[in-house]
Amino acid sequence: MNTSPNALRIAKADQLAAHVDTEVGPLRSVLLHRPGNELKRLTPRNNDQLLFDSIPWVDRAQDEHDAFAEVLRGRGVEVLLLAEVLAETLTDPRAHTAGVHAAVDDRRLGGDLADSLRSHLSGTDPATLAEVLMSGMTFEELPAAEGASLVRKMHHPHDFAVDPLPNLLFTRDSSVWIGDRVAISSLAMPARRRETALLDIVYAYHPRFHGAVRAYGAHSAPIEGGDVLLLAPGVLAVGVGERTTAAGVESLARSAFADHIAHTVLAVPIEQNRATMHLDTVCTMVGRDAVVMYPLARDSLVAYTLRPGDDGGLRVEGPAPFLAAAAEAMDIDRLRVIDTGLDPVTAEREQWDDGNNTLALAPGVVVGYERNVETNARLEEAGIEVLRIAGSELGSGRGGPRCMSCPIVREPIPTHR
Numbered sequence: 017m018n019t020s021p022n023a024l025r026i027a028k029a030d031q032l033a034a035h036v037d038t039e040v041g042p043l044r045s046v047l048l049h050r051p052g053n054e055l056k057r058l059t060p061r062n063n064d065q066l067l068f069d070s071i072p073w074v075d076r077a078q079d080e081h082d083a084f085a086e087v088l089r090g091r092g093v094e095v096l097l098l099a100e101v102l103a104e105t106l107t108d109p110r111a112h113t114a115g116v117h118a119a120v121d122d123r124r125l126g127g128d129l130a131d132s133l134r135s136h137l138s139g140t141d142p143a144t145l146a147e148v149l150m151s152g153m154t155f156e157e158l159p160a161a162e163g164a165s166l167v168r169k170m171h172h173p174h175d176f177a178v179d180p181l182p183n184l185l186f187t188r189d190s191s192v193w194i195g196d197r198v199a200i201s202s203l204a205m206p207a208r209r210r211e212t213a214l215l216d217i218v219y220a221y222h223p224r225f226h227g228a229v230r231a232y233g234a235h236s237a238p239i240e241g242g243d244v245l246l247l248a249p250g251v252l253a254v255g256v257g258e259r260t261t262a263a264g265v266e267s268l269a270r271s272a273f274a275d276h277i278a279h280t281v282l283a284v285p286i287e288q289n290r291a292t293m294h295l296d297t298v299c300t301m302v303g304r305d306a307v308v309m310y311p312l313a314r315d316s317l318v319a320y321t322l323r324p325g326d327d328g329g330l331r332v333e334g335p336a337p338f339l340a341a342a343a344e345a346m347d348i349d350r351l352r353v354i355d356t357g358l359d360p361v362t363a364e365r366e367q368w369d370d371g372n373n374t375l376a377l378a379p380g381v382v383v384g385y386e387r388n389v390e391t392n393a394r395l396e397e398a399g400i401e402v403l404r405i406a407g408s409e410l411g412s413g414r415g416g417p418r419c420m421s422c423p424i425v426r427e428p429i430p431t432h433r
């Protein structure tokens with residue numbers, strides 16, 4: 017097996033221990049995924065199923081993503097790119113074996129074809145295997161068949177033998193750091209389930225994450241990172257809707273309480289539809305005690321409060337209005353909502369375009385899509401610095417700067433803010 021020349025490059029850059037306990041503490045290190053060939057798999061026939069609303073222009077999406085990464089680097093953030101991290105990880109033979117296992121689905125391919133694909137992939141170099149894991153493989157791209165496989169004969173050459181993962185771009189959802197632990201999500205949609213295996217391999221075998229302790233474990237009830245907001249150290253808000261289930265929140269809360277990485281978890285019901293697939297599509301934090309929120313959600317959001325029960329179980333209270341429950345859990349007087357004051361139509365348009373999906377680089381400094389002109393203007397009027405990025409192509413998968421980033425290191429919030 018080849019060892020890439022830059023193996024362990026990312027590990028060597030490691031100065032910073034993974035730790036994230038707020039949404040807004042100064043961001044120091046983040047995992048992004050520069051969209052690659054997996055986006056070239058999208059067609060008008062499969063884009064709905066693959067959770068894209070249109071067919072992105074891939075080169076432009078990459079340019080937009082490069083500019084996003086540059087904004088972060090310009091503010092002193094270390095940017096880890098998933099494709100590089102994955103290829104480095106696969107130089108470890110144990111990771112390579114796990115990668116081959118993750119790529120091949122016996123149920124889809126049948127025993128014969130699965131065996132021959134496994135043996136083919138076992139001989140590939142780390143970069144090639146990483147590419148297959150991210151971009152998938154069509155039947156036509158499979159290694160030349162010896163003998164006849166009914167499965168192969170009966171599939172269209174353009175059908176996927178290994179599914180592509182166009183939503184890898186949204187690194188927020190597949191894993192989430194809570195304190196010094198990482199939770200690997202259990203993704204709800206079939207199009208995204210295999211992302212879990214990739215993150216699992218990276219956190220298990222990349223030296224950068226050596227010793228990383230898991231939160232949440234291998235639970236199967238769905239949790240997606242886009243639903244998890246770290247409101248304050250020890251306080252999580254978790255959206256329950258199209259993706260994360262109430263059972264998922266219960267398991268996350270149980271394990272977070274047992275690990276002492278949280279003392280309160282708010283379960284926040286959100287509408288079960290595409291526009292609000294995650295809590296971070298309607299609400300993100302922009303300051304220690306401030307959020308930007310879709311105006312129509314402001315008065316309707318509620319929360320159930322979960323705390324550890326005396327008997328080792330969960331104590332559940334509520335529902336109560338979200339803003340009040342959050343302030344109480346965070347031990348502050350009030351959680352401020354930056355009033356975007358938008359008329360309902362503009363608010364709805366900009367919510368759809370991820371206007372509320374900001375990524376905070378520090379208290380009062382956020383990255384947002386430039387197209388959300390009105391929301392950004394209101395944020396600035398409220399004293400928030402908005403670093404604008406283009407997202408015409410990136411946004412076609414319905415995700416903004418927060419969705420496209422998985423913070424790995426955030427400093428504590430400076431006390432004077």
Ligand SMILES: NC(=[NH2+])NCCC[C@H](N)C(=O)O
Nearest residue numbers: 067186242294413414415419
């Ligand atoms: N945290 C987020 N809001 N992520 C957005 C994910 C978008 C992606 N196309 C999906 O449907 O899963």
